[in-house]
Amino acid sequence: MKALEFSRKPARYAAAMIAGAIRPGGGAAVGPLRLRDLDRPELPDDNWITLRPRLAGICGSDLSTIDGHSSRYFEPIVSFPFVPGHEVVADLDDGSRAVVIPVLHCEIRGIDPVCSACAAGQINRCERIAFGHLEPGLQTGFCCDTGGGWSEFMVAHPSQLVPVPDQLSDEAAVMVEPAACAVHAARAAAATLDGRSGPVAVIGAGTLGLLTIAALDVRNDVLVGARYPHQRRLAVALGATSVVAPDELANAVRLATGSLRYGGTHDGGQLTGGAAAVIDCVGSEASLADALAMVAPGGTILVVGMPATTTLDLTGLWHREVALRGVYAYDRADFDAAVDLVGAQDLGRLVSATYPLARYTDAIAHAAEAGRRGAVKVAFDLRDEKERNRS
Amino acid sequence: MPRPGLVLDVDSSTPPILFHHGEGFALEKLPPGRSRVIYPAEPQAGLKDTDAAIRHALEHPLGDSQPLSSLLFAGMKLTICFDDLSLPLPMMKRPDVRQRIIEAVLDTAAAAGVDDVELIAALALHRRMTEDELRHAVGDRVYDAFAPSGRLYNHDAEDPDGMLEIGTTDHGEVVEINKRAATSDLIVYVNINLVAMDGGWKSTATGLSGYRSLKHHHNVHTMQNSTSFMDRHKSELHHSNWRMGKVLKDSDVKIFQIETTLNNDTFGTPSLGTGTPLSMLSKREWEWTAKDRAMFMGVQAGLKRMPARAKRAAFNSWQAPYAVTSVQAGEVEAVHESTLEHVFSQHLVPVEGQTDVLTMGLPYICPYNVNSTMNPILVMCLGLGYFFNLYRGKPLVRQGGVLIMRHPTPWEFNPVHHPSYIDFFEQVLADTTDPVEIEKKYEKQFAEDEWYRHLYRTSYAYHGVHPFYMWYWGSHALQHLGKVVIVGGDPKAVRRLGFAPASTMQDALEIASDVVGPAPTITHVHNPPILMADVT
Numbered sequence: 001m002k003a004l005e006f007s008r009k010p011a012r013y014a015a016a017m018i019a020g021a022i023r024p025g026g027g028a029a030v031g032p033l034r035l036r037d038l039d040r041p042e043l044p045d046d047n048w049i050t051l052r053p054r055l056a057g058i059c060g061s062d063l064s065t066i067d068g069h070s071s072r073y074f075e076p077i078v079s080f081p082f083v084p085g086h087e088v089v090a091d092l093d094d095g096s097r098a099v100v101i102p103v104l105h106c107e108i109r110g111i112d113p114v115c116s117a118c119a120a121g122q123i124n125r126c127e128r129i130a131f132g133h134l135e136p137g138l139q140t141g142f143c144c145d146t147g148g149g150w151s152e153f154m155v156a157h158p159s160q161l162v163p164v165p166d167q168l169s170d171e172a173a174v175m176v177e178p179a180a181c182a183v184h185a186a187r188a189a190a191a192t193l194d195g196r197s198g199p200v201a202v203i204g205a206g207t208l209g210l211l212t213i214a215a216l217d218v219r220n221d222v223l224v225g226a227r228y229p230h231q232r233r234l235a236v237a238l239g240a241t242s243v244v245a246p247d248e249l250a251n252a253v254r255l256a257t258g259s260l261r262y263g264g265t266h267d268g269g270q271l272t273g274g275a276a277a278v279i280d281c282v283g284s285e286a287s288l289a290d291a292l293a294m295v296a297p298g299g300t301i302l303v304v305g306m307p308a309t310t311t312l313d314l315t316g317l318w319h320r321e322v323a324l325r326g327v328y329a330y331d332r333a334d335f336d337a338a339v340d341l342v343g344a345q346d347l348g349r350l351v352s353a354t355y356p357l358a359r360y361t362d363a364i365a366h367a368a369e370a371g372r373r374g375a376v377k378v379a380f381d382l383r384d385e386k387e388r389n390r391s
Numbered sequence: 392m393p394r395p396g397l398v399l400d401v402d403s404s405t406p407p408i409l410f411h412h413g414e415g416f417a418l419e420k421l422p423p424g425r426s427r428v429i430y431p432a433e434p435q436a437g438l439k440d441t442d443a444a445i446r447h448a449l450e451h452p453l454g455d456s457q458p459l460s461s462l463l464f465a466g467m468k469l470t471i472c473f474d475d476l477s478l479p480l481p482m483m484k485r486p487d488v489r490q491r492i493i494e495a496v497l498d499t500a501a502a503a504g505v506d507d508v509e510l511i512a513a514l515a516l517h518r519r520m521t522e523d524e525l526r527h528a529v530g531d532r533v534y535d536a537f538a539p540s541g542r543l544y545n546h547d548a549e550d551p552d553g554m555l556e557i558g559t560t561d562h563g564e565v566v567e568i569n570k571r572a573a574t575s576d577l578i579v580y581v582n583i584n585l586v587a588m589d590g591g592w593k594s595t596a597t598g599l600s601g602y603r604s605l606k607h608h609h610n611v612h613t614m615q616n617s618t619s620f621m622d623r624h625k626s627e628l629h630h631s632n633w634r635m636g637k638v639l640k641d642s643d644v645k646i647f648q649i650e651t652t653l654n655n656d657t658f659g660t661p662s663l664g665t666g667t668p669l670s671m672l673s674k675r676e677w678e679w680t681a682k683d684r685a686m687f688m689g690v691q692a693g694l695k696r697m698p699a700r701a702k703r704a705a706f707n708s709w710q711a712p713y714a715v716t717s718v719q720a721g722e723v724e725a726v727h728e729s730t731l732e733h734v735f736s737q738h739l740v741p742v743e744g745q746t747d748v749l750t751m752g753l754p755y756i757c758p759y760n761v762n763s764t765m766n767p768i769l770v771m772c773l774g775l776g777y778f779f780n781l782y783r784g785k786p787l788v789r790q791g792g793v794l795i796m797r798h799p800t801p802w803e804f805n806p807v808h809h810p811s812y813i814d815f816f817e818q819v820l821a822d823t824t825d826p827v828e829i830e831k832k833y834e835k836q837f838a839e840d841e842w843y844r845h846l847y848r849t850s851y852a853y854h855g856v857h858p859f860y861m862w863y864w865g866s867h868a869l870q871h872l873g874k875v876v877i878v879g880g881d882p883k884a885v886r887r888l889g890f891a892p893a894s895t896m897q898d899a900l901e902i903a904s905d906v907v908g909p910a911p912t913i914t915h916v917h918n919p920p921i922l923m924a925d926v927t
Binding site for chain 2: 232242243244245248251252254255258259260261266267
């Protein structure tokens with residue numbers, strides 16, 4: 001079968017880091033990612049089934065991996081070589097379609113009894129993602145045993161499957177996994193706010209930012225920093241109260257909260273007040289610094305975008321009793337809500353372009369520069385791959 | 392004898408016409424047979440002895456006022472208020488006429504034994520003047536005598552203890568002015584009436600007021616019903632100020648108004664002995680000598696090579712050799728009527744009929760970017776506010792016509808002077824450019840924002856609500872025009888303003904043809920030096 005495989009090749013990884021630094025997505029051409037003919041992944045046990053991916057999205061964490069920017073934190077919780085792709089809508093043998101919940105938690109790994117987080121239904125916090133009968137891997141798409149969506153075939157545990165309603169297009173269905181992340185973030189924000197008034201600030205209006213805006217179910221004004229015109233339009237369409245340029249977001253928060261500033265005249269400096277919740281959908285050093293400058297004393301920064309090794313001045317976090325909280329993935333309830341959200345808000349429209357596997361360097365380049373190129377989500381389209389259709 | 396203003400019909404022999412273009416210039420060839428150019432009158436001669444004219448005005452007041460010397464007495468509380476740095480434009484060469492008048496008033500006060508004297512820059516919601524700017528306006532002698540002891544300062548409309556409500560007009564408009572001025576035995580107001588909008592009751596009722604009063608006339612309704620705000624008798628802005636003036640007059644507030652007019656010698660005039668290297672900017676192009684052309688080319692070449700910062704510094708340092716053409720003092724309304732006659736005699740140019748397309752070249756300066764940056768909102772205000780409204784009778788351009796302005800319109804702001812402008816541009820105009828909606832949805836929030844208030848009071852920032860007023864200033868034009876095109880501007884900034892960008896005048900005329908047809912009539916206002924069209 002055709003698949004894009006990511007192997008552990010330090011020299012190529014170093015080349016990807018350099019290429020990725022020169023041009024986003026540049027790591028695809030020179031790094032460890034290659035289009036290969038592979039054997040289909042074996043079923044780990046009789047319960048598992050084989051899937052034929054239809055569409056598989058390219059996520060920010062994938063791009064980070066391909067360009068060599070991922071943290072070494074991931075080393076013990078991934079296994080090489082792996083086939084990326086965790087945003088997947090796939091065909092099942094019975095002719096139905098399903099989206100995949102990619103988290104490889106205790107139940108899927110055959111661990112019994114399950115860890116305390118899994119017992120509580122919080123599969124995203126599973127303590128056993130490197131153990132059990134599967135090789136390490138926090139998700140499908142980062143584990144050498146399961147395959148991933150960027151291939152003609154992959155395997156999944158039945159508990160990972162969520163049926164796709166007939167009325168959802170493949171494009172809508174492939175948005176369910178990232179939408180589930182957004183639902184989880186929106187729920188975390190609502191819990192953080194707990195009825196507090198004042199605006200919520202959302203940093204970033206890429207896929208995750210836009211989906212989070214769509215998922216937010218709060219009475220508070222939602223102020224968004226968005227770089228590109230299409231992101232601005234979509235943010236407003238999906239429920240943002242006000243959308244401004246990223247470097248103006250702190251000013252918008254200041255104005256909305258009647259805050260003053262410590263230092264500076266117009267730009268820069270720390271707001272005296274700020275947003276009760278700041279949702280950072282970028283996760284970069286700059287976005288985290290911005291979040292710290294605009295969050296209210298006692299407020300919370302929800303880190304939804306995947307960060308990496310970062311240098312930050314946390315004095316304000318200490319002095320203003322700010323909480324910095326990671327928001328990762330989802331649980332089953334988030335996923336079910338995401339299916340509804342995707343349908344209700346027509347989120348399939350966020351799929352801007354699809355590519356066959358053979359054009360993976362173009363696809364990665366497009367995804368890495370999605371904002372600049374007027375795109376949101378870029379995905380691989382496997383519906384026309386030959387071997388997939390022969391089986 | 393200076394020549395009056397002129398309307399030139401452009402024919403094939405007409406040379407390219409000068410357009411100001413921010414911190415630069417351009418020459419444009421206008422289509423012959425259907426274009427005309429309105430030139431300002433040449434600068435009138437100044438008073439032979441300005442100081443004597445000032446002394447005469449103080450002792451021979453107009454209206455029912457007593458001479459200044461008889462209004463002054465020992466033990467009284469005297470407050471001298473003066474127009475701020477927004478006047479004149481560009482700033483005039485030293486000595487500024489305010490300095491001459493203030494020195495004369497102080498001499499008279501000293502002779503009467505008055506020692507409780509304070510001086511206030513009547514800046515309403517404009518930014519505070521710096522020490523250098525104050526020194527330029529009032530002179531070093533006055534500054535050194537009063538500022539160190541805190542008796543010369545900027546008006547602060549947000550000082551909770553510094554404002555006093557005087558009353559309410561019969562239209563329900565609150566009249567609130569500077570408390571020190573209001574509680575003085577006499578306010579002496581020192582004005583520079585650069586354009587017809589200035590002066591009269593606007594001096595005190597606006598210059599010494601704050602948001603509580605200003606909101607009654609600095610709003611969209613008023614501006615759309617001021618046709619134009621340069622024509623006092625047809626200006627709702629002035630009607631409101633005059634109603635407020637009545638409240639002041641009926642209260643205990645006593646005002647001695649001193650108004651002055653200047654000629655329009657912005658760039659120097661050799662025949663008046665004020666020639667400068669930029670004198671050709673005041674000339675009609677067909678009268679340019681070989682030396683003028685060489686000088687213009689040299690200036691252009693020099694500007695091209697100059698770094699942006701140096702270019703701005705060079706323009707901001709320009710001081711006009713204006714001459715004082717009149718001084719009148721006494722009762723506000725009588726004084727102002729006389730002032731307007733002088734202003735109109737310099738500025739008015741008779742023009743027959745309206746045009747399809749109005750063109751203008753916007754210079755580097757407007758009342759709100761002295762020693763600062765001409766940001767896009769100020770470009771809008773200068774073009775659609777000030778220049779568009781420099782008419783009497785009817786607008787130069789017909790209803791539904793097109794305005795084409797030349798200006799680089801950079802996406803650039805001075806964060807110290809214009810902090811709320813930045814947010815207005817980034818947040819408000821990104822949402823809507825409709826003045827009515829802007830007023831309804833955003834004005835209060837900006838006007839009452841504590842941070843803007845803090846910067847206005849302690850730094851050198853225009854008040855939070857000020858960018859709204861700039862937008863309202865252009866609301867009559869926005870309502871009147873079918874389209875606005877900016878030539879040579881930053882396309883992104885121009886679009887944010889809601890206007891169409893064009894890279895050349897030819898492109899702009901092409902864009903205009905969508906609205907006014909393929910062969911429209913075109914009128915170019917050759918301003919500055921300032922002119923005002925008297926359109927019949």
